[in-house]
Every structure is written in C-alpha cells, then in structure tokens.
Amino acid sequence: IIHKGPRNDKYSVLLPTYNERENLPLIVWLLVKYFGESGYNYEIIVIDDGSPDGTLEIAEQLQKIYGEDKILLRPREKKLGLGTAYIHGIKHATGNFIFIMDADLSHHPKFIPEFIEKQKEGNYDLVSGTRYQGNGGVYGWDLRRKLISRGANFLTQVLLRPGASDLTGSFRLYKKKVLESLVERCVSKGYVFQMEMIVRARQLNYTIGEVPISFVDRVYGESKLGGNEIVSFVKGLLTLFATT
C-alpha cells in the first residue's frame, strides 16, 4: 500500500560525499527510482568535500539528467566532517523532512517509503534504520566484525540505555527542526556523532521510531575496522556516559 502524504511534505536527502565518483550515480538512480514510485516530493542535496576523483563533475552530469530542482549541489572546498556537512545541507534544504544516509550504497533507498510510513504512523521526530532488529542485518561482515559490532552495541546499551537498538547507524529520517536542534548540540566525531544524536534526542524527549534495514558493506571493496577506530569509539562512548 502506498500512502501519498499531504501535498506539502517534502523530503530532502543529504548526501555528503568524498570520492564517490563510482557510487554517486548509482545511489541517485536508486533514490529517483524509489521516490518516483512512491510519489513523495523530494530533493537530493549532494555535499561534496572537494573530492579529487571528480565526484562533483559526475554530480553536475546527474543534475543535467534529473533537473536542478531534484539534484542540488552544495560542495565545500575540503573534507570538513559530517556535522558541518549536515548543517550546510540543512541550510539549503527546502524540505520539511531530512534523510541522512551513506552515499556508498551500504544504505538502500528501497527502505525510504518504509521510513516515511513509520514516521507518519507515530509522528516520530526521528526514524532510525536498525541493523539489529527485525529482519535488519548486514552483508559482507566476517565473524570478527560481527562480534565487535554486537559487543560494542551491547556495551552502549548497558551504559547509555538509549532506547534505540542501533546507535551507530547513519540511515535516518528527521523532522528538519529536530535535526537542526540536534546538530547544533552535538560535538563528537565519526561513529560517536551518530550515537550522540540519538542520546541528545532522548534528552530532549524527541520520539524515535525504528525501521529494520539491510546494510550491504562496500560493494566495491572491503571496509576495515582497525584498532584506532575501536579506541576512539570507546573514548567517545565513555565521554557520552560521563556527560549525558
């Protein structure tokens, strides 16, 4: 069943990119496909951080193909981080809802109608994609990776009791005002930034809905989780534990 929302709901998709020349056309094609089929009003905002591989040039081609009202380019000079990318994107978003997701095809746009319907179901302030509940899951992770992921998530649940099953996920739908108020309060980086967003949302009594998603890790290669990332995750978790 496809529910068409009231005519004045518009969904802005923020796509921060860095060296996504290969993936950008594909993610845009999928977004256009699923938004088109669903009938919801949307725009895609590409925030490229000065990618040396020509991502912006590909984005310009996509803009010609799909139209400047559907593909907005708001590039930046260099890699400046996710939080500021969101702030930058929000400034130019004309939608009243904002999707954030990865541009590397690990998040699949086919879940977008589910996010939207979930949001409408409970008028949630934010809807979080979860890999850990329902038929959510991951493709391409070995045992070590799964163990680290579940172990880290368990530790996070025990320490923070966040009321959401997947804290480090970055496939989410926010009401625009909610995203604005959260981003300006969050100070962490990387994985921890996404965790902090949820924790702050709880502090501010925002309501959180969840949608199980499949996460396909790295179509074109392997992503590794090294010692450094684990250490910075634990540091970030402990900081959130002590300060929120």
Added chain:
Amino acid sequence: MTKLLEWLFGVSFVLVAWAVVSFDLLDLSLPQTYREVAWPMPLYLLVSFGCYSLATVGYRVATFNDCEEAAKELQEQIKEAKEDLRKKGLKM
C-alpha cells in the same frame, strides 16, 4: 543526572545495603542466614552479569542476519542503473 552519576548512585546504594547486612553495621541482629547470603552477592552479581553478557552477545552474533538477498538485488540494480544512465547520457 548523567548516566555515570546514575551508575555511581546505584552502585553505592547496593554496596551500602550489602555492607550494612554483611557486616551488621547498624546492629540489626539479622539472622545468620541473611549475612551468609548477602556476603558473596557482589561477586555473584558480577559473575552473573558477565555470563549474561557473553550469552547475549554470543546469541546476537549467531543470529545476526546475513543479507544475501539484499546483496544480490543490489548487484542487479547496479547493472540496471548503469545501463539506464548510459542511455540518459552519463559518461562515467
């Protein structure tokens, strides 16, 4: 109150209750059995929590969904997308 403070309060409360019962700090003259049961409680709770954690994480790793279908679907859609974009004039 931060989560850290909540934990500190909670743990302090449990430890104080345990000390009061185990060492009879308030001269309550509780039956010997209370003291015998209370005494090993902190260690027992820690070990139980450790086992619970291992079991829970182990279970969750074992039942972690492998999205084979999703990966296949994505590969097919990538082919479809490349073809369609080529037709629309995209030069990769």
